[in-house]
Amino acid sequence: MSSLFLRDDLAAVPHAVGDEVELTGDEARHAATVNRMRVGESTSLGDGRGLVVSGTVTSVEPKRVVIAVDGVRRTDPPAVRLTLVQALAKGDRDELAIQAATELGADAVVPWQAERSVSRWSGPKVAKGEERWRSIVREAAKQAIRPWVPEVGSLASTADLVGLATRSRMLVLEPSASARLSEWPREEDRADGEDLRDVVLVVGPEGGLSPVELDRLQQAGATPVRLGPEVLRTSTAGPAAIAALAVALGRW
Incomplete structure (x- = not known):
């Protein structure tokens, strides 16, 4: 099962350590119903363009998952593509x-x-x-x-x-x-x-x-x-x- 979920606009919302970030739509449904994510588990969210935040799940609903951010990582694209x-x-x-x-x-x-x-x-x-x-x-x-x-x-x-x-x-x-x-x-x-x-x-x-x-x-x-x-x-x-x-x- 995937331990990374994607939110395309992640960079545009508050995502510093201590912030809470929501996952909605199909990604939230997948996390809640397919991966069966539970409160207290750790996971990561990314925007697919180098930004990844990690944190602890604080709320799980069928179409809404919330994580409390405890880590932020930015990765540059590779020098050779x-x-x-x-x-x-x-x-x-x-x-x-x-x-x-x-x-x-x-x-x-x-x-x-x-x-x-x-x-x-x-x-x-x-x-x-x-x-x-x-x-x-x-x-x-x-x-x-x-x-x-x-x-x-x-x-x-x-x-x-x-x-x-x-x-x-x-x-x-x-x-x-x-x-x-x-x-x-x-x-x-x-x-x-x-x-x-x-x-x-x-x-x-x-x-x-x-x-x-x-x-x-x-x-x-x-x-x-x-x-x-x-x-x-x-x-x-x-x-x-x-x-x-x-x-x-x-x-x-």
């Missing part, structure tokens, strides 16, 4: 991927309509799919007690990724690549010889990237990398790579 570009996949494999990647440290996720994606979003499905991903990411961030809730980007095309590759360090998971993810970062991955650029990790669908997609991304500056000798499913490749990058960046 990790974005997972996840190709749409059949079943719930893409959803499993973004859920685990959020728990493991992805700072943003972007749905990608790849050439070989079996699942297709079009028309009303685009908005519905993006909202579904936002819900999954939000709940995963709460489960992991993350002070920053990852952003969910709009459905991207390969042309969109080409543009993104010119503005960041893009790593494309490709089983046939000669470079290993464990070798990253190298000196050329640093901007101006000092700071690392934001990292965009691209994961293809069940059938992998097409040769045309891989060539276009490489031409734009992306680097193909492999995880190891095994070929992982699209639902596990991204989270595994995010975990490896978290170690490389010193987050873990």
Whole structure:
């Protein structure tokens, strides 16, 4: 069960030590009826943008939970931003991927309509799919007690990724690549010889990237990398790579 609940306007209400903060709506209902929170228990509230307050529950109602604040924590966003570009996949494999990647440290996720994606979003499905991903990411961030809730980007095309590759360090998971993810970062991955650029990790669908997609991304500056000798499913490749990058960046 989650030990973090979200109130988007937390920063705008009194939230210093000694203040009482209310949780209402769906978040309060979840705390009261799903988590079965009781008076005297400890919990945390966050705004999803770095502010988290902790405290003791003083009142529990079906649609209203009150906590007395005894701690306030503000967390800066990471110096190097990790974005997972996840190709749409059949079943719930893409959803499993973004859920685990959020728990493991992805700072943003972007749905990608790849050439070989079996699942297709079009028309009303685009908005519905993006909202579904936002819900999954939000709940995963709460489960992991993350002070920053990852952003969910709009459905991207390969042309969109080409543009993104010119503005960041893009790593494309490709089983046939000669470079290993464990070798990253190298000196050329640093901007101006000092700071690392934001990292965009691209994961293809069940059938992998097409040769045309891989060539276009490489031409734009992306680097193909492999995880190891095994070929992982699209639902596990991204989270595994995010975990490896978290170690490389010193987050873990």
